[in-house]
Amino acid sequence: MNYADWLKRKGLEYKDKVLYFAGQSTLNLIKTYGTPIYVTNEQIIRERYRSLKELLSRVYMKNDIHYAVKANSNLSLLKILNSEGASFDCTSRGEIYICLKAGISSDKIIYTGNMFTDEDFTFAVKNNILVNLDSVSQLKRLVLVYDRLGKEKETISFRINPEFGAGHHKHTVTAGKDIKFGILEEQAVEAYRKAKESGFKRFGIHQHIGSGIINALDFANPVEKYISIVKKLIETLDIEFEFIDFGGGLGIPYRPDEEPLDLSDYEKYVVEPFVELLSKGGRSNITIKIEPGRFLVAESTILLTQINTIKNNGFKLFAGIDAGFNTLIRPVLYNSYHHIIPCDLKEKGNEFEYDIVGPICESGDVLGKERKLKELKEKDNLAILDTGAYGYVMSSPYNSRPRPAEILINENSIYEIRHAETLEDLINAQKVPEHLK
Numbered sequence: 001m002n003y004a005d006w007l008k009r010k011g012l013e014y015k016d017k018v019l020y021f022a023g024q025s026t027l028n029l030i031k032t033y034g035t036p037i038y039v040t041n042e043q044i045i046r047e048r049y050r051s052l053k054e055l056l057s058r059v060y061m062k063n064d065i066h067y068a069v070k071a072n073s074n075l076s077l078l079k080i081l082n083s084e085g086a087s088f089d090c091t092s093r094g095e096i097y098i099c100l101k102a103g104i105s106s107d108k109i110i111y112t113g114n115m116f117t118d119e120d121f122t123f124a125v126k127n128n129i130l131v132n133l134d135s136v137s138q139l140k141r142l143v144l145v146y147d148r149l150g151k152e153k154e155t156i157s158f159r160i161n162p163e164f165g166a167g168h169h170k171h172t173v174t175a176g177k178d179i180k181f182g183i184l185e186e187q188a189v190e191a192y193r194k195a196k197e198s199g200f201k202r203f204g205i206h207q208h209i210g211s212g213i214i215n216a217l218d219f220a221n222p223v224e225k226y227i228s229i230v231k232k233l234i235e236t237l238d239i240e241f242e243f244i245d246f247g248g249g250l251g252i253p254y255r256p257d258e259e260p261l262d263l264s265d266y267e268k269y270v271v272e273p274f275v276e277l278l279s280k281g282g283r284s285n286i287t288i289k290i291e292p293g294r295f296l297v298a299e300s301t302i303l304l305t306q307i308n309t310i311k312n313n314g315f316k317l318f319a320g321i322d323a324g325f326n327t328l329i330r331p332v333l334y335n336s337y338h339h340i341i342p343c344d345l346k347e348k349g350n351e352f353e354y355d356i357v358g359p360i361c362e363s364g365d366v367l368g369k370e371r372k373l374k375e376l377k378e379k380d381n382l383a384i385l386d387t388g389a390y391g392y393v394m395s396s397p398y399n400s401r402p403r404p405a406e407i408l409i410n411e412n413s414i415y416e417i418r419h420a421e422t423l424e425d426l427i428n429a430q431k432v433p434e435h436l437k
């Protein structure tokens, strides 16, 4: 894919040397809203959702796409995906709460937590949310909660750890014997037997092997192992699964030389083996589910920033911007690459190599290492791309810097979907004991 096309798939293009996003001049956005600011293009989210839905439905009609809310839990994004017909995957009570506030009905939510507390279970059961258990030991406590609340036990699911994982960084690989998630094959039969004996009537099964997988072949071994576990459960316990969920993890091209995930490969290595399993067993009433987060929202958003300091220490050039790892932590946490481009394209002048650094008082606060860009000046603006997933949701007020605003662009209209925090927000939740007043 050439560079212009790579930008275009993310809603970006240069017009008269100015960067436009979702049809809006980024310089005008900055003039109106300031920096740093997260800017989201609604249509990209809709396009990504539709492309996956179309793929799944072409191969197998009974499918649900559960958006992984952890990637970005902004109410407006949830409403966009809800209006497309998406379902949702939540990892916490907080995410469920936000989904319910966004008007999402409880039967569209799966609660894939881990290290669940009794309070988590109580919240889920009270709100009629399907719980996807992460350990056999949790079953007993969940049953007690159902009984205490006098609720009928309907559907239960377990997260399987198929032992083969993948991901863009070791922290995002979520399967393997030494990884905390899910239950291993040896315990799967016991888990479902106990669930049956406890009175659950319907069953689902789930896996999620990792995040940021750009080569669909990486799914092949885990899928094969997972399918063998599903078959074993069907044969041993005669379980009629209501759904089979094979998780998220679909990657996006963060680098200009990366090709997007090949959806026909995803179909071949992930979707088809399940469809084959279901059609062979005459089980076409089973729903297949996937749980993408990043794929649906990462490319929908850019982070606009301003350069405040150009420093040449005689050894290295630094471009200091007003967004740091408090605003976007992925580069520091996962050594992730985010492409960074100027809002104002300079065609003339020399290229220099910059470390693009934030204002946080730590030397690890580098958002882009050794980036070659045409000479940058103080007050120039930069766009950090692909920040819609694990961007704002992982931001913090570290160094007591308030979090930025978020805006949404849809068909020539611009909406503020979260206002920037203020200095007051930094102390609003705090209480000072009497003797210190």
Ligand SMILES: Cc1ncc(COP(=O)(O)O)c(C=O)c1O
Binding pocket: 068, 070, 071, 089, 112, 174, 208, 210, 211, 212, 213, 247, 248, 249, 250, 291, 292, 293, 294, 295, 389
């Ligand atoms: C259980 C579960 N499902 C889905 C996802 C979404 O992953 P991704 O954003 O890579 O699609 C995650 C993320 O780690 C997850 O833990």
